Amino acid sequence: MILLDGLTKKYGEKEVVKNLQLEIKEKEIFALLGPNGAGKTTTIRMLTTLARPTGGTARVAGFDIGKETLEVKKHIGVVPQQLNIERELTAWENLELHGMLYKMEKKIRQQRIEELLEYVGLTERAKDKVGNFSGGLTRRLMIARALMHNPKVLFLDEPTVGLDPQSRRKIWDLIKVMRLEGMTVLLTTHYIEEAESLCDRVGIIDYGQLIALGTAEQLEEKVGKAVVEFLQDNTTERKFFPSRQEALTYAKELEQDFTIRETNLEDVFVQLTGRGGIE
Amino acid sequence: MGFYPIIWEEWITWSQRFLIYLGMYMLSPLLFLITFGWGSGRIDYLHFLLPGIMAFSALLNCYNGVCNRILSSKRALNTFEYYLLAPISSFSLTLGFVLSGALRGFFAVSLILLVGTFLHVKLVLSVSFFVALFLLCMTFSSLGVAVGAKVTEFEDSYLISDLYILPMSFLGGTFVAVDKLPPILHYLSWLLPLTPGSYLLRSLAFGHGWNLLYLLAILGWLIFFFVLAQRFLYQATQE
Numbered sequence: 001m002i003l004l005d006g007l008t009k010k011y012g013e014k015e016v017v018k019n020l021q022l023e024i025k026e027k028e029i030f031a032l033l034g035p036n037g038a039g040k041t042t043t044i045r046m047l048t049t050l051a052r053p054t055g056g057t058a059r060v061a062g063f064d065i066g067k068e069t070l071e072v073k074k075h076i077g078v079v080p081q082q083l084n085i086e087r088e089l090t091a092w093e094n095l096e097l098h099g100m101l102y103k104m105e106k107k108i109r110q111q112r113i114e115e116l117l118e119y120v121g122l123t124e125r126a127k128d129k130v131g132n133f134s135g136g137l138t139r140r141l142m143i144a145r146a147l148m149h150n151p152k153v154l155f156l157d158e159p160t161v162g163l164d165p166q167s168r169r170k171i172w173d174l175i176k177v178m179r180l181e182g183m184t185v186l187l188t189t190h191y192i193e194e195a196e197s198l199c200d201r202v203g204i205i206d207y208g209q210l211i212a213l214g215t216a217e218q219l220e221e222k223v224g225k226a227v228v229e230f231l232q233d234n235t236t237e238r239k240f241f242p243s244r245q246e247a248l249t250y251a252k253e254l255e256q257d258f259t260i261r262e263t264n265l266e267d268v269f270v271q272l273t274g275r276g277g278i279e
Numbered sequence: 280m281g282f283y284p285i286i287w288e289e290w291i292t293w294s295q296r297f298l299i300y301l302g303m304y305m306l307s308p309l310l311f312l313i314t315f316g317w318g319s320g321r322i323d324y325l326h327f328l329l330p331g332i333m334a335f336s337a338l339l340n341c342y343n344g345v346c347n348r349i350l351s352s353k354r355a356l357n358t359f360e361y362y363l364l365a366p367i368s369s370f371s372l373t374l375g376f377v378l379s380g381a382l383r384g385f386f387a388v389s390l391i392l393l394v395g396t397f398l399h400v401k402l403v404l405s406v407s408f409f410v411a412l413f414l415l416c417m418t419f420s421s422l423g424v425a426v427g428a429k430v431t432e433f434e435d436s437y438l439i440s441d442l443y444i445l446p447m448s449f450l451g452g453t454f455v456a457v458d459k460l461p462p463i464l465h466y467l468s469w470l471l472p473l474t475p476g477s478y479l480l481r482s483l484a485f486g487h488g489w490n491l492l493y494l495l496a497i498l499g500w501l502i503f504f505f506v507l508a509q510r511f512l513y514q515a516t517q518e
Contacts, residue, residue, distance in 0.1 A: 050360055052517045069516075073366035084357035088292040100284035101365040 001026040001153055001184040002047065006056030009042050009208075016042050018208040019056065024201075027182040029175065031195035033269060034205035040188040041081065043205070044157050047186070048078050061152040074102070077146030081158040083138050087131035091122050091141050094130060095148055102149035116144040120174060136167025143174055154178065156187035160194060172198060192266040202265065206273045220263045223271045230258040238267060281367035285375030286382065289348070293383065304387035308336045309394060315454060329395045329402065330484045331453035333388045334415060334477035338448055340387040341419035342426075345380025346436055349427030363516050373424060373509040380420030385413055403486040411483050414497055415476045421504035422472070428511035452477040472500035 002024040009017040017039040024030045034040045045051035047060055049069045058065045061075035085094055092113060099109035117123045120140040130138060139159065146154060156175070160168040168191075175198050178185055189195050195202050196216050204212040204219075212219055224240030226247035231237070240263060241247040251258045293300060311332055312325070352359040362372060395402065402408075430436050450457070450464060451473025457465050468474045475496035482490045 048364060050363060050516055070366050070368070073364060078364055080357075080360065082357040084361050086288060086292075086358055087356065088295060089288065093291060097284055097288050100287060101281075101362075101367065103281070103366075 001028070002030075002058070002060050002186060004043075004047075004056070004058045007043065007046060007053055007058050008055030009039070009046060009051065010054040016208050017046070017053075020205075020208075020210055022203060022210060022213070024184065024186060026184055028201065029179050029183075029185045029187070029199045031199040031202045032186065032188045032205055033192070033195055033202055033265075034188070035273060038205045039208040040205055041157055042208075044078075044155050044186070044188060048076060048155055049073060074149075075152045077149070077151035077154045079139070079142045079146045079154070079156045079159055081161060083135065083142070085130050085138055085142055085145070088129065090127050090129055091117065091133075092126040094141060095145055098145045098148045104149060112148055112150075116147060119147075119177070120144045121170070134167070136163050136170065139163060139167065139171060140174070143171065153184045153186065156185060158188055158190060161190060168194075192264065192269065196265045204269060204272055212268065212272050216265050219265065219268045223263060223268050225263055226260060227263050227267055228254075228258050228260050230254055230256040232256065238270070240267070240271065281365075281371030282375030282378060284365075285362065285372070286379050289379035289383070300383075301390070304336070304340055304390055305394070307339070308332050308387075308391045311335070311454070312391070312394065312398070325398060325400050326402075327456075327481070328454065329391070329398075329400045330480040331477045333391055333412065334451065334473055334480050335448050335453040336391055337384045337388050337412065337415045337476070338419045338444065338451070338473055341380045341384030341416050342423040342444060343440075344383045344423065345376055345420050346423035346427040348379070349376065349424065350430070350433055350436055353427075353431065354433065359515070363512075369509050369513040373421075373505065373512050376424045376427075376512075377417060377420045377505065377508065380423050381413065381416035384416040384420060388412060388416070402484040405483065407489060408480070408483040411479050411489075411494070411497075414494075414501060415480065418472055418476065418497060418501040418504060421501060421508050424508035425504055425511050428508060428515055447471045447473045450474075452481075472497070472504075475500075 002022070004020045004022040007017060007020040008015065020043065032040050032043065042051060046053050047058055047065060049065055049072050053066065060072050063071040063075065065072055086097065089097065095113040095116065096109065099112065104112065117126050120143060122137065122141060122144070125133070125137065130141060133141065143159070160171050163171070172194065175185065175187070179198075187199070199216075201213070201215055202219060203210050212222070214222070224242055226241045226244040228239045228241070228247045228251045229236055239247070239250060241250060244260065247260050251260055312328065315328060349359065352362070365372070392404070426436055426439055430439070450460065450468045451471050452468065453473065457468040457474055460468060475493040479490055479493035479497060482488065482493065
């Protein structure tokens with residue numbers, strides 16, 4: 001459904017996305033993880049036709065992002081990082097505007113608006129101006145808007161950034177429903193938990209390069225199933241081991257207090273990017 | 280009809296702030312009319328001035344309205360890219376923005392016409408006059424879209440307003456006939472799109488009919504600004 005073939009983006013001399021090779025299958029929910037400036041948003045901008053690749057190509061929903069931009073636009077839904085909804089319009093009017101931009105017939109448009117407002121829990125707020133909505137409500141409306149024209153692929157760029165835990169969980173529920181409905185979703189996120197709980201596969205991108213790809217379990221196995229954590233010189237050290245037994249054998253030799261636990265995706269991220277966490 | 284939703288959105292927001300816009304559209308043209316025209320006590324000058332003020336108002340309202348709308352959608356509301364993502368051609372997108380600005384300006388100028396009637400200024404208001412007025416609105420709206428699509432900061436648009444729009448509004452045959460200007464300014468004024476615009480409106484308002492030269496000049500500027508606007512909107516997706 002999404003095929004990246006050597007996708008590259010340069011701004012001047014700076015290469016921000018380097019030769020990305022990736023295939024995202026139909027009905028897959030895929031997370032692109034990476035620190036700030038890693039190239040996640042630039043990749044999404046290229047795939048959604050908002051930026052032009054300087055090298056390589058990509059196909060989205062079967063269409064070339066460089067040569068068939070109108071076709072790509074017809075088949076994708078995009079929820080960008082920033083709140084980009086018309087605040088002077090009501091929730092209903094925003095969806096109506098979207099339906100008109102995508103040339104949906106009036107009757108189908110009205111029916112779809114009702115369905116989607118119910119889906120995101122905004123039926124009661126349909127006639128309220130979006131300028132009065134909280135960040136969480138606006139984000140939910142943006143998701144409804146992106147789904148309005150029944151896209152084949154949905155791009156979610158940091159869909160829960162800046163939201164309170166309650167709103168974040170509500171958006172997670174929406175994504176889980178999308179999974180059940182067989183939607184192909186590419187999301188970028190800062191939150192490891194989000195990627196772990198929602199996505200079929202994860203790609204880790206750093207300095208514009210894809211440095212790891214697989215399911216959360218596969219990636220965790222790559223660095224080791226068990227981790228020993230201990231404090232050394234005021235820094236938390238982590239040692240990875242293929243099994244809990246081996247971790248325990250190592251830990252017994254330590255003079256410091258230690259913790260043994262299962263490896264998670266955040267450990268994989270830290271280990272692979274060499275950075276102290278997702279910024 | 281890919282352009283229609285852009286005008287629809289403009290209409291919804293515009294109708295919510297109707298009274299504010301009404302005041303905004305009327306204020307400066309009214310001040311100019313009262314101080315330069317009515318204040319002069321010469322009905323013949325008021326007669327000359329009114330079509331000029333209309334052209335001037337078309338320039339300000341069309342240009343500022345659409346340029347500010349695009350810049351706000353880029354810098355403050357983040358909605359500009361939402362429109363770029365819509366599956367409509369760059370021509371339809373440009374036409375949508377240009378028409379939304381032109382309609383806003385057309386309305387504003389029509390209000391001035393109403394004020395002129397109260398001041399007993401008699402003009403020949405033919406269909407041709409309104410066609411010419413609409414062409415003028417489309418021209419200045421295209422200029423506004425081109426600038427809004429190209430610049431990224433409000434400061435840059437203010438600079439263009441100060442260095443191009445403001446001099447044009449005074450030198451474009453609005454308040455005085457350009458042949459009364461010093462020779463160099465006289466010739467320079469004909470390089471500005473407002474000059475053939477105000478002269479064309481005046482010609483029609485005085486019942487002299489279409490002046491082909493002015494009309495061709497306006498059409499030329501309209502095509503030039505529209506192509507520029509479309510190009511800059513297209514370039515916005517080519518970062």
